[in-house]
Every structure is written in structure tokens, then in C-alpha cells.
Amino acid sequence: SVFPGSPSQPSPALENAWRLYRKKLFKRSLAVFQGLPGETAHTLDAQNGLAWALLKTGNLTPAEKQFTETLNEHGQFIGTRLGLLEVKKILWEKASVAKHYFDIRKYRIAEKHFNQLNRDYPDWSYPESILGWIALNRGQEGEALDRFETALDKDPRDPTALKGMRHLNGLLVSKLYQADLKMKKGDYKNASYLYFDYIDEHRSSPTVTFALAKAYSGLGFSQIQKMQYRLAIQNFEKIKVRKEYESHWTKGLGLAYYHLGQFEQAAQHLIVADTLLPNKKDIVYKLDWSILRSWQAKTAKDYFLAKAQRKPLRASVYMAIGWLEYQQGDPDLGVEYFLKAISLDPEIAASDDFRSILAKERFGWQVYNHIGWAYYHRRNYPHSIQMFNAALESSPRSSEAMKGLGYSFYQKGQWEEAAAFLQKSIKRNPNTHPVTEKFQGTEPGVEIAMRTSARTKLARALIQKEKYQEALEHLQEALNSHPEWPEVYDGLGWAYLKLNRLAESREAFGQALRYQPLNPFSHEGLKEVQYRLALQTL
Structure with missing residues (x-):
């Protein structure tokens, strides 16, 4: 035919x-x-x-x-x-x-045969599922989980693998609890399997029960994490009938529409979510950016200025006002708002929108330096290096960026790089602003703050490189400028100690402790000096 x-x-x-x-x-x-x-x-x-x-x-x-x-x-x-x-x-x-x-229960032989089937028919989920059950029967839960996940990647409806996942994650009555635990741990794939499994088993329910709404909500949020935004929207729409889940579906729909670039719809939902779940960072930031991208400039600015009065610690509000000022032709005022936002939350600088502003050569390097120091003081040295490098790309003569790189590389134990950048910074500007660093003091729970400079940090790097005489020269020059800094005396103590000039070292550590009695490094150095002096008397 x-x-x-x-x-x-x-x-x-x-x-x-x-x-x-x-x-x-x-x-x-x-x-x-x-x-x-x-x-x-x-x-x-x-x-x-x-x-x-x-x-x-x-x-x-x-x-x-x-x-x-x-x-x-x-x-x-x-x-x-x-x-x-x-x-x-x-x-x-x-x-x-x-x-x-x-x-x-001849698992060794069965495993051999199913492994061969797995090799011969790599797209067939069943051999992987049975291998998961073999691992489960041997008490190898981790391998079983990997096997079941692989099987479900091949066929999301594989009954043998789904049964294995159910067995692995406990009784059916605890499935939603288990799914919530997976979500909290960031295991979105397995969380979505559990939520979907629950929904599938209760699909015939004539109404959306509280538990079923919880499953739809959980599945929606797991799909957002997996960038399945349109599927997430479908699931959040199903729970609108449950008033007690309004905070869930308004947040979920807002986030999904945000990621789809539909900012006006995102703002409509996120405004309600922000009211129901106030001060949630994952809501307010997306809300503010959605308003910024969809509302008229004057309306948006009025909203953000009023919000700044009510929420003075909300970083995204100042970022948004700065963006509006920048777009309206006042970049200097925009920078001031940016710096305010970054001072409240340095992580906000990682957004793509803000990066496009920083790319403007006129002031970008100053903001990059500010962000770099914010990261540095949070001990996030890879990001501080990234920011200082960005500043240096925009302004190759920035002594502050060179200093920041020197400090950051020092904290990472990269003494050569640290010394090189600090020397460049001092050559460009011998008198850059001091950097206040905080340390744990000798008393529990007490934090001490000490002012440092590019020159004292360079001396520290030179000591690490065993260039003690050169370090001593920089510290003596720093002493002329800052005779009251405990950091200078502590550095002198260590340099003298390395040169075996014990009396001078003891005197320097003593001076350091007079200015800062809780400095643990000076106490440690003084003990070492006293120990060596005691050995000399034996």
C-alpha cells in the first residue's frame, strides 16, 4: 500500500x-x-x-x-x-x-549482566535502575542515588527508578518533607522528582489540597533553579486558589517573569510578595530592578526615594537611584548612590546592569577600587583582586588599585606579586591612604584594629621573602611618618628578630604592646625573643 x-x-x-x-x-x-x-x-x-x-x-x-x-x-x-x-x-x-x-539475590552475577546491558544499550534506563537497586541492597545509598538519577535522566518516568527514589527517601507520607530538605541543600533536581512524584500520585484530587499546593509550589521553585521558567509559571498558577499560599505564588511568578525579561509583570507580583514577605533579599532586589526596567523614570525615582526613607538599609534602592541619576545625566551623583549601595552590600556590584555602568571610563575605576576594598575587608580576596584589576584596566596609573592588589595578594600568600604591586603603588604615590585592618585580640571576643600602609605591608611581604634588611629600611621610613602605629613597631620587631638583633627586637615588640596591648602577633614575637635570649644565658 x-x-x-x-x-x-x-x-x-x-x-x-x-x-x-x-x-x-x-x-x-x-x-x-x-x-x-x-x-x-x-x-x-x-x-x-x-x-x-x-x-x-x-x-x-x-x-x-x-x-x-x-x-x-x-x-x-x-x-x-x-x-x-x-x-x-x-x-x-x-x-x-x-x-x-x-x-x-545473586547480585555479583546480576551486576555483571546489567553492566553489559548498560554498555550495549546506553539510552535504556532499566539496567541503570536495577544497578541502583543492587547498590541499595548492598547498603551503598550514595551509588544507588547516582544510579537512579542517571536512569531518570534517561527516562523521567522509569517506574523502577522512581520506586527506588521513593524507597531511598523514605515513606510516601514524608515525601514532601524529604523534598523540602533537598531544596534546602540545593539538590533541585531530586527535589523536583519528589515534588512531581507526589503531584502525579494525587493528580486525581478534585481540589488543590494544602499538601498538593505545597508540592506545586516546591516544584515551581525547583524549576526556577533549573531555569524552567515557563513550567514554573504553570505550577504557580495552579495554587492561586489557595489564599494561604499567596506569598508563594506571588514570589514564584515574580521571579519567573523576571528571569524571562517580563519586568512589568514581575514587578506586579513582587510588590505583593514584598508586602507578604518583607525584607527578603531575593525578592526586593528583583523587585527594584524590575521597577527600574519597566516604570517611567520619574515614577520609579519617586518610588525609590520614598522607599529609601522607609528602608534606609536597602542597598538595591540606592543602586536604582544611582542608575536613574546616571541615565539622567548626573553620573557624579550616581556614583555617590552606588557607593552607598555597595557599602550596604558589596555583592550587589556583581549584577550585569551595574557592570555596564562601571565600564564607563569616567568614574568606573574609583567605584571598582571602593568595591575591591569592601571585598578585601570581607576576606573575599579573589573578588577583591578582580575588582582592583578592573580598576587598573580603566586607570593604569591608579596607585590605590596597585595597593589593593598588593594587600590582596599578600593575604593569599603570593609574596612576589604582593611586593611588586606595593612597590609600584609607593613609587606612584608614597602617601596613599592608610588601611585599617582588624584582628582577633589576645582576649576572647575582643577585636583590635590597626592602621597599616602600603609601606608596612611591603615590609611584611619582604620579611616573608627573607629580605630582612630591605624590610627594615621600609619600616624605619614608616616610623618617621607614623611613630605611634603599633603595626610599625610589630614589623620592626619581626625584622630585627629575623636578623637576630634580639635586644632591638625586644624593644620594638615592647613598644608595639604599649600602643596595642592585645596584639597577639607582638605577644608571640616577644615570647620568641625571650626564649632565644634565655638560650644564650645557658
């Missing part, structure tokens, strides 16, 4: 392929089917024949794929449906021996 989509004229090559197939010359038939010209190859008759030839030559995975593609392209057709059933039948027959050994 002629199938839909067949060319108007019979194809001798196609007829020949089917003739070879009916004579059970399957390999030759396969070769002819694979070599059919384009127009003929895309007909239902040719695609169906190719799938059956693949099946008869033992190419089960390609055959299953071809049957599935044919079914999707040409719709329901008995030949492809029968072909898919035949593939499943053959696969189950091949797995029967392995399954027998699994059923009688």
Missing part, C-alpha cells in the same frame, strides 16, 4: 529495500534503506522500513529512536507502534537472565 507522504511515483530503490527485507536479507535491506535519496527517505514507508531493518539487525537503540521519530513526525501508525513494542520485548528478553539473578 502507499503511505501518506510517499512520492507520487513509486521508488524502485524503496521497493528493492522492502524486497530484501521480506527475503530476510536484513543487512542488505538496511544498507538500501540508509542510502535512499532525500525525498524518498523522508516518507513514512521509508522511515518505518529503516526502523524495522535496524531492529532486525540488532541495532535496538537506533531502531527505538527511529520508531519514535517516525511516530512523532507522522502520527499514530500501527507499524511504528508495533515496532516500539517489539523493541521493548527484545530488550526485556535480553534482561531476563540478568533479572533472574537479581531476583535470587
